[in-house]
Amino acid sequence: MALVRLESIVKRFGALEVLKSINLIVKKGEIVAIIGRSGSGKSTLLRCVNALEPVQGGLIEVDGIEVTAASADHNALRARVGMVFQSFNLFPHLNVERNIMLALKLVRKTPKPEAQDIAVRMLEKVGLADKRLAYPDELSGGQQQRVAIARSLAMEPTLMLFDEITSALDPELVGDVLRVLEGLARDGMTMMLVTHEMNFARNVANRVVFMHEGRIHEDGPARETLTEPKTDELKSFLSAVLH
Amino acid sequence: MIREFTSPDVVYLMLAARWTIGLALVATVGGGLLGLLIALARILPIPPLNWLAIGYINLIQGTPLLGQLFVFFFGLPLLGFSVGAWTAVALSLSLYASAFFGEIWRGALQSVPKRQWEAGAALGMTYRHRFTHVVLPQAVRIAVAPTVGFLVQLVKNTSLTALIGFVELTRASQIITAATFAPLQVYLTAAAIYFVICFTLSQLSRVLERRLHGTG
Numbered sequence: 001m002a003l004v005r006l007e008s009i010v011k012r013f014g015a016l017e018v019l020k021s022i023n024l025i026v027k028k029g030e031i032v033a034i035i036g037r038s039g040s041g042k043s044t045l046l047r048c049v050n051a052l053e054p055v056q057g058g059l060i061e062v063d064g065i066e067v068t069a070a071s072a073d074h075n076a077l078r079a080r081v082g083m084v085f086q087s088f089n090l091f092p093h094l095n096v097e098r099n100i101m102l103a104l105k106l107v108r109k110t111p112k113p114e115a116q117d118i119a120v121r122m123l124e125k126v127g128l129a130d131k132r133l134a135y136p137d138e139l140s141g142g143q144q145q146r147v148a149i150a151r152s153l154a155m156e157p158t159l160m161l162f163d164e165i166t167s168a169l170d171p172e173l174v175g176d177v178l179r180v181l182e183g184l185a186r187d188g189m190t191m192m193l194v195t196h197e198m199n200f201a202r203n204v205a206n207r208v209v210f211m212h213e214g215r216i217h218e219d220g221p222a223r224e225t226l227t228e229p230k231t232d233e234l235k236s237f238l239s240a241v242l243h
Numbered sequence: 244m245i246r247e248f249t250s251p252d253v254v255y256l257m258l259a260a261r262w263t264i265g266l267a268l269v270a271t272v273g274g275g276l277l278g279l280l281i282a283l284a285r286i287l288p289i290p291p292l293n294w295l296a297i298g299y300i301n302l303i304q305g306t307p308l309l310g311q312l313f314v315f316f317f318g319l320p321l322l323g324f325s326v327g328a329w330t331a332v333a334l335s336l337s338l339y340a341s342a343f344f345g346e347i348w349r350g351a352l353q354s355v356p357k358r359q360w361e362a363g364a365a366l367g368m369t370y371r372h373r374f375t376h377v378v379l380p381q382a383v384r385i386a387v388a389p390t391v392g393f394l395v396q397l398v399k400n401t402s403l404t405a406l407i408g409f410v411e412l413t414r415a416s417q418i419i420t421a422a423t424f425a426p427l428q429v430y431l432t433a434a435a436i437y438f439v440i441c442f443t444l445s446q447l448s449r450v451l452e453r454r455l456h457g458t459g
């Protein structure tokens with residue numbers, strides 16, 4: 001069953017065409033790693049899926065909602081599609097628990113005690129139950145990123161988007177965050193993740209999408225695509241990131 | 244008849260300081276309300292409104308407060324509006340404060356990173372909720388220190404109203420100096436009173452900043 005459907009997506013910033021007719025279907029439960037050089041359009045692609053960026057052409061459908069329709073309710077869509085950013089983007093004026101509870105209360109209208117229970121459960125899931133009352137600036141980058149993941153998960157998303165969520169972290173903190181993602185994978189969460197962690201892509205993703213100059217240049221099963229790239233562009237990209 | 248500078252004079256100065264505080268308060272409330280509108284006019288994506296606000300801010304910030312006071316006190320009557328000293332002073336101080344508050348608050352709102360808006364959006368929050376629950380609290384925290392900094396300036400600037408006959412702290416000091424011929428004692432006392440007012444403000448700012456960090 002297709003959870004995400006992109007048909008002939010065109011995205012421009014002014015005269016610059018960043019996405020050039022993208023076609024992509026992501027099935028429920030699939031874990032798609034999106035790789036490619038800097039500027040190839042990976043982040044833009046993710047941001048189009050939850051309508052943070054409007055597109056100039058094509059059709060996007062997520063979980064039965066036609067995102068590109070003029071009447072689409074983007075807030076309702078985003079309440080069901082989680083997104084985690086490279087820069088964490090926790091709310092600095094709220095403690096960890098309230099970071100997680102805010103959207104639950106405002107968007108889902110969850111009563112406070114229940115929202116608090118959810119926050120605790122999500123924090124346990126990412127291994128940070130003891131940081132419930134800490135403020136973001138009291139946490140390490142890896143801890144902040146796990147709180148950001150917990151904050152998204154609290155909304156019970158049907159799809160999670162991750163944009164290079166380990167790129168801003170010290171190497172020794174990357175593992176904790178990747179372990180959380182592995183847990184999500186075991187739970188069957190559908191994920192689209194932009195990553196430079198090739199080992200992670202190979203071991204956890206089922207599928208790899210290689211973007212090159214605004215197009216999907218290669219698309220296939222993770223292990224196979226990464227070990228036996230078909231195109232020269234992917235070969236040279238892989239040799240650049242692996243060495 | 245020259246007399247001594249005695250404790251009743253100190254009381255007189257303190258009573259005059261009520262006017263200093265009152266004027267600053269009026270300017271804060273009037274300027275604050277108007278300043279909010281100015282900040283909005285600067286931020287909303289409506290170019291003519293932006294230009295208007297920028298022109299207003301430049302006009303007010305680019306001319307001396309004393310000149311503005313004179314325009315309201317002496318100028319308005321020439322145009323056929325009879326205004327009392329209170330009205331003239333309240334109007335001009337409020338307009339003066341609004342230009343500064345407007346700029347301080349616009350700066351604070353815009354210094355909240357765009358990513359914070361995005362983080363709220365990615366969670367499905369409406370534009371209004373993103374503003375009220377994510378951006379505004381952070382902007383308030385940023386704005387406290389410069390806002391209070393300007394309030395301290397404002398308190399001191401109320402002394403200019405002495406020049407149109409307002410008996411606030413500075414004018415009261417002149418009057419007592421004329422009677423006692425003890426300028427040093429009189430003005431030192433006045434300075435001490437100004438200091439207490441301004442120091443209280445900056446302490447308040449510190450407490451507020453800490454409080455805002457704790458509970459958001």
Ligand SMILES: Nc1ncnc2c1ncn2[C@@H]1O[C@H](COP(=O)(O)OP(=O)(O)OP(=O)(O)O)[C@@H](O)[C@H]1O
Nearest residue numbers: 013016018036037038039040041042043044045164
């Ligand atoms: N808001 C924007 N305005 C103008 N151009 C943009 C904007 N966002 C991205 N671009 C451009 O679009 C292109 C694709 O950017 P994108 O961020 O999607 O690349 P990316 O593959 O995620 O790269 P990286 O690995 O560096 O994150 C780049 O040329 C970038 O300069």
Ligand SMILES: [Mg+2]
Nearest residue numbers: 042043044164
């Ligand atoms: Mg990117």
